[in-house]
Amino acid sequence: MSSEHRDRVPIDAQSVDAPLSRFAVFLVVSAAEGDDALATVREVVSGVDDLLKTVGFRDLGSHLSCVVGIGRRLWDRLVPGIRPVELEVFPTVRGDVHTAPSTPGDLLFHIRAERVDLCFELERLILDALGSAVRVEDETQGFRYFDVRDLLGFVDGTANPIGDELQASAIIGDDDPAFAGGSYVVVQKYVHDLPEWGSLTVEEQETVIGRTKLENIELDDSVENQKAHKTLTTINDDNGDELDILRDNMPFGTPGSGEMGTYFIGYSARLWVTMKMIDNMFIGDPPGFYDKILDVSRAATGGTFFVPSNGVLHGLDDPDALVESLRALREDASSDAPSPMGDDAGEESKGDGTLGIGSLRESTGRATETEGT
Numbered sequence: 001m002s003s004e005h006r007d008r009v010p011i012d013a014q015s016v017d018a019p020l021s022r023f024a025v026f027l028v029v030s031a032a033e034g035d036d037a038l039a040t041v042r043e044v045v046s047g048v049d050d051l052l053k054t055v056g057f058r059d060l061g062s063h064l065s066c067v068v069g070i071g072r073r074l075w076d077r078l079v080p081g082i083r084p085v086e087l088e089v090f091p092t093v094r095g096d097v098h099t100a101p102s103t104p105g106d107l108l109f110h111i112r113a114e115r116v117d118l119c120f121e122l123e124r125l126i127l128d129a130l131g132s133a134v135r136v137e138d139e140t141q142g143f144r145y146f147d148v149r150d151l152l153g154f155v156d157g158t159a160n161p162i163g164d165e166l167q168a169s170a171i172i173g174d175d176d177p178a179f180a181g182g183s184y185v186v187v188q189k190y191v192h193d194l195p196e197w198g199s200l201t202v203e204e205q206e207t208v209i210g211r212t213k214l215e216n217i218e219l220d221d222s223v224e225n226q227k228a229h230k231t232l233t234t235i236n237d238d239n240g241d242e243l244d245i246l247r248d249n250m251p252f253g254t255p256g257s258g259e260m261g262t263y264f265i266g267y268s269a270r271l272w273v274t275m276k277m278i279d280n281m282f283i284g285d286p287p288g289f290y291d292k293i294l295d296v297s298r299a300a301t302g303g304t305f306f307v308p309s310n311g312v313l314h315g316l317d318d319p320d321a322l323v324e325s326l327r328a329l330r331e332d333a334s335s336d337a338p339s340p341m342g343d344d345a346g347e348e349s350k351g352d353g354t355l356g357i358g359s360l361r362e363s364t365g366r367a368t369e370t371e372g373t
């Protein structure tokens with residue numbers, strides 16, 4: 001990659017690695033058809049930093065942050081002709097018993113802060129600015145619950161990568177140089193059946209999760225077919241090295257309505273790793289032995305978004321220049337690489353084996369379908 005191109009498209013990541021906060025808002029919206037709506041989306045999304053400063057500067061200690069993700073359909077409208085290698089619409093994943101639905105959404109705003117009013121204010125300003133250019137598909141307010149527990153009562157997030165591992169797991173690097181500094185994010189809103197969960201003994205619950213409830217100690221992996229949640233979501237590459245994702249799950253709910261659960265959010269440098277975890281949970285590994293967490297957790301939403309680096313995000317207000325820069329970066333990379341990557345929408349380079357992706361994909365036995373690509 002030439003330094004000239006690096007200068008044109010800086011690879012600074014959005015605040016994907018913001019610390020675990022007390023509050024969060026997960027806002028998913030769909031973009032309206034038409035050029036006017038697209039122009040508004042471009043302006044707001046590329047300038048979201050200004051709104052963030054407007055609100056966040058009023059209390060810097062509360063660490064207000066906002067990550068913007070863009071779904072594949074909107075990406076193709078905003079940046080026609082070049083797309084992150086793995087970006088796809090979240091596919092419906094059907095197991096024998098449980099299904100992970102694919103639900104509409106073009107933009108994700110993941111807002112985090114130590115104060116709920118800062119999250120509220122930023123969300124309000126973003127939606128005001130977007131106006132009729134978008135329709136809200138889902139809006140969930142998450143909160144920290146005791147010592148970072150989910151509503152099932154278990155500490156959630158312990159095995160998250162930190163430091164260098166966080167960067168390597170969550171932020172795209174040389175695999176897709178045009179989109180270095182970006183990340184893939186998957187969200188799913190799970191609604192829990194807490195009375196059903198409460199009818200299990202603590203030992204039974206611990207077997208489902210794979211950790212002890214009070215002390216959060218990891219249990220040994222089961223040698224039986226039925227694996228714990230933590231085992232089904234442990235993915236290794238062909239060399240046996242573990243491939244992590246960065247989770248920032250949050251409890252949500254309104255007891256009066258009876259609806260409460262866990263909002264799952266996972267950032268990854270490789271989308272297929274997150275999707276393999278979801279396959280394992282819903283289809284089972286081996287197939288049929290699905291994640292028992294799903295017997296008390298209904299997936300109500302499912303979406304995949306690409307989180308561009310700040311440089312690409314800001315570049316959305318000048319799409320011609322952006323596309324030219326991204327193309328140049330990808331061409332540079334393919335002329336340097338022994339086996340060239342695709343130069344159009346990225347389809348050609350999917351599963352190119354750089355991390356044993358192809359063989360792992362084939363072994364998933366995945367019964368999935370993609371809705372309305």
Ligand code: HEM
Nearest residue numbers: 150154155156157158159190230233234262264277278297
């Ligand atoms: C109902 C929703 C979910 C709940 C309540 C939940 C809860 C938990 C808990 C309590 C742990 C153990 C502590 C920890 O390491 O964080 C865990 C681990 C984990 N979960 Fe989930 N989770 C949910 C959904 C998901 C989904 C959808 C994925 C992936 C797509 C996922 C990926 C992981 C991973 C990677 C680990 C760490 C495994 C390891 O030990 O290496 N989880 N989860």
